[in-house]
Amino acid sequence: MIKIYHNPRCRKSREGLAFLEKSGEKFEIVRYLDNPLTREEITALLKALNISPIDLVRKNEAIWKSDYKGKELSDSQLIAALAEHPKLIERPIVLMGNKAVIARPADKINELL
Structure with missing residues (x-):
């Protein structure tokens, strides 16, 4: 089953959904903003994406700039920040089996289909 981690307020996420x-x-x-992901779910997504936690962070979000930017954070601390502030998670993420992509642009979803 394919899953899309979606934020309906995000244009890129809506494009991924339409795709x-x-x-x-x-x-x-x-x-995921309505039902935040657990640390374990984020860790599993990172493995499926084959990226490090910092690569999943939306660095232009206000919460990142005010609370985290410029700090040396461990992977565990980054995962905790993503779990606490789901708005920081890049979107949309499309998961199929044990592989996932950040669908920016939406046609990256073809890598899974």
Whole structure:
């Protein structure tokens, strides 16, 4: 089953959702701002994305700039920040099995299909 970690207020996330809808594939929408991910779920996503925690951070968010920018943070601390402030998570993320992509642009989803 395909999952899209989606923020409906984000244009890029809506583009990813539209791409999946056009693909004809069945998928599940995970509104991660409404139901924040646990540290374990974030860790699993990082493994599927094959990236480090810092690469999942939206560095232009106000909370990042005010609370975290310029600090030396461990991977564990970054994962905790992502769990506490889900707005910091890059979007959309599309997961299929044990592989995932940050679908920016939306056609990166083709890497999974």
